Amino acid sequence: MQFKSMVVSNVELSPNYFRMRMTAPQELLASAPGQFLMLKVTDAIDPLLRRPFGLFDVGTFTAEYAGCGTQAYCEILYKVVGKGTKLLSALHHGDVVDLLAPLGRGFDLGPAGEEKVLVGGGVGLAPLYYLAKALVARGEKVRLFAGGRNRDDILCITEFERLGVETYVATDDGTLGESGFVTQVLERHLNKGMRIFACGPTPMLGAVAKMAALHEVPCQVSMEAYMACGVGACLGCVMKGANHTEDTPDYRCVCKDGPVFDSFELQWS
Amino acid sequence: MQRPDMSVAVAGIKMRNPVMTASGTFGYGAEFADYLDLECIGAMISKGLSLKPKAGNPTPRIVETPGGMLNAIGLQNVGIDAFIEQKLPYLKNVNTPVIVNLYGNTLEEYGEVAARLDGLSGVAGIEVNISCPNVKQGGIVFGTDPGAAQEVVRLVKKNTTKPMIVKLSPNVTDVVLMAKACADAGADALSLINTLTGMAIDLERRRPVLANVTGGLSGPAIKPVALRMVWQVAKAVKLPLIGIGGIMNGRDALEFMLAGATAVQVGTASFLDPSAAQRIAREMEQYLVDHKIESVSSLIGALEL
Numbered sequence: 314m315q316f317k318s319m320v321v322s323n324v325e326l327s328p329n330y331f332r333m334r335m336t337a338p339q340e341l342l343a344s345a346p347g348q349f350l351m352l353k354v355t356d357a358i359d360p361l362l363r364r365p366f367g368l369f370d371v372g373t374f375t376a377e378y379a380g381c382g383t384q385a386y387c388e389i390l391y392k393v394v395g396k397g398t399k400l401l402s403a404l405h406h407g408d409v410v411d412l413l414a415p416l417g418r419g420f421d422l423g424p425a426g427e428e429k430v431l432v433g434g435g436v437g438l439a440p441l442y443y444l445a446k447a448l449v450a451r452g453e454k455v456r457l458f459a460g461g462r463n464r465d466d467i468l469c470i471t472e473f474e475r476l477g478v479e480t481y482v483a484t485d486d487g488t489l490g491e492s493g494f495v496t497q498v499l500e501r502h503l504n505k506g507m508r509i510f511a512c513g514p515t516p517m518l519g520a521v522a523k524m525a526a527l528h529e530v531p532c533q534v535s536m537e538a539y540m541a542c543g544v545g546a547c548l549g550c551v552m553k554g555a556n557h558t559e560d561t562p563d564y565r566c567v568c569k570d571g572p573v574f575d576s577f578e579l580q581w582s
Numbered sequence: 583m584q585r586p587d588m589s590v591a592v593a594g595i596k597m598r599n600p601v602m603t604a605s606g607t608f609g610y611g612a613e614f615a616d617y618l619d620l621e622c623i624g625a626m627i628s629k630g631l632s633l634k635p636k637a638g639n640p641t642p643r644i645v646e647t648p649g650g651m652l653n654a655i656g657l658q659n660v661g662i663d664a665f666i667e668q669k670l671p672y673l674k675n676v677n678t679p680v681i682v683n684l685y686g687n688t689l690e691e692y693g694e695v696a697a698r699l700d701g702l703s704g705v706a707g708i709e710v711n712i713s714c715p716n717v718k719q720g721g722i723v724f725g726t727d728p729g730a731a732q733e734v735v736r737l738v739k740k741n742t743t744k745p746m747i748v749k750l751s752p753n754v755t756d757v758v759l760m761a762k763a764c765a766d767a768g769a770d771a772l773s774l775i776n777t778l779t780g781m782a783i784d785l786e787r788r789r790p791v792l793a794n795v796t797g798g799l800s801g802p803a804i805k806p807v808a809l810r811m812v813w814q815v816a817k818a819v820k821l822p823l824i825g826i827g828g829i830m831n832g833r834d835a836l837e838f839m840l841a842g843a844t845a846v847q848v849g850t851a852s853f854l855d856p857s858a859a860q861r862i863a864r865e866m867e868q869y870l871v872d873h874k875i876e877s878v879s880s881l882i883g884a885l886e887l
Contacts, residue, residue: 361646361649361801411855539645546607546614553641
């Protein structure tokens with residue numbers, strides 16, 4: 314779907330990290346955790362392209378203005394890294410943006426009864442919150458492992474805890490939770506019968522994928538890539554599939570084949 | 583006033599309006615069906631197809647630049663046979679002309695791909711790509727040397743009965759020379775321009791952003807160059823021209839028609855707005871209504887100097 318959306322709120326959670334809520338059509342409530350949206354920040358030609366963001370949350374709220382009933386919304390969690398996200402961070406309640414959503418392949422929630430383990434690095438926590446909500450709604454036991462460089466990178470932990478998710482935190486500098494990589498914490502808790510869902514920097518995802526393979530734990534990863542179209546047309550966002558070689562190339566489109574992949578589908582160098 | 587006549591014809595391909603979707607920016611058509619009515623645009627041009635499937639270049643393949651983007655996709659495509667088997671049946675059911683963009687790694691491959699398409703229903707015409715800057719073989723080699731271009735055009739012409747459009751590169755000293763060479767060799771129409779070779783550098787890493795080092799620049803940044811080239815070629819060559827380059831709205835498209843284009847192709851705009859081609863056709867029609875112009879074809883080459 315392509316639709317115009319009104320910014321409801323755009324709040325700085327910690328330095329350079331923002332959580333933005335936008336109105337959405339009712340149909341977006343049927344989107345799957347792990348799917349994403351493409352947002353056009355400005356009508357001007359610089360920046361030219363849309364920006365992709367994982368769906369952080371989707372739901373309904375009662376709007377404050379008169380005559381309004383229940384309104385569907387979607388939320389994104391983003392870090393200011395460049396021109397586009399800088400402009401995005403300056404948007405206010407009432408501003409209008411153009412969205413394409415929901416896009417891509419989301420998470421496969423897997424069979425009920427297994428323990429669900431979420432692993433997020435920095436802003437990679439974004440799609441995991443929507444996922445946690447869906448899993449908790451099914452009555453699943455969910456644990457979250459969140460990592461970042463420092464305490465500012467650990468976002469919305471309270472929201473996860475409010476869902477009843479058990480959380481573990483690790484930061485590189487030890488300013489919050491354990492000192493070190495989140496993957497080290499994860500490894501101590503990994504057992505067969507779990508299912509991993511991970512999103513974050515590619516090196517972290519590679520480490521999680523290897524660990525999952527070693528422990529024979531099913532693992533899905535949500536990837537990030539530069540994208541132009543978001544609908545599988547430009548082929549700009551591909552990454553190497555597991556069997557990729559120079560002679561037999563195997564590229565997977567992040568926007569259309571992903572952004573969520575089974576970890577064994579991709580090549581981790 | 584009645585609704586203006588938006589129809590045009592390029593090399594015998596009749597279109598309800600002058601807006602086509604450019605190769606490589608519209609997938610194989612179905613990708614955009616949720617966002618626009620494929621039967622409201624003039625024509626669709628497929629991704630560039632080769633004899634065998636092609637994997638394309640390593641990543642990163644795209645980077646944004648002010649007012650434009652660089653791409654080095656490397657002509658990733660499913661190959662001509664898979665296109666005919668898997669993509670064409672869907673397109674046949676769409677009441678809009680489908681033009682197949684093709685290229686070869688060798689001269690012979692150009693001829694072979696064209697031959698496989700000949701006689702196929704559902705293919706209204708072919709567009710020969712002699713201008714992709716992002717592959718080592720094929721494409722640009724033929725697009726910058728008038729003699730090599732003529733060889734390709736002659737061979738393809740021998741292997742097809744379908745209308746043949748040749749897509750020109752802007753990465754030449756004299757685009758008119760190339761246009762004339764292709765016209766003399768039997769092209770039925772010319773589309774111009776393909777992307778301009780460019781580069782982006784990551785200052786922190788002191789490395790090129792694209793894995794391919796250079797890429798093709800598209801988007802609004804290249805529109806003035808494209809307009810100039812269409813205008814120059816229109817003065818020198820009698821063939822119908824298709825203008826391409828940074829067309830974002832109806833006014834951009836009409837400028838190309840004034841410069842001498844019979845039709846236009848919308849490329850990068852479809853990435854930012856998947857309904858761009860349909861919107862642009864609507865905006866062109868509105869301009870005609872506002873200015874009480876009865877037929878869009880009356881604007882072709884109507885630039886006053």
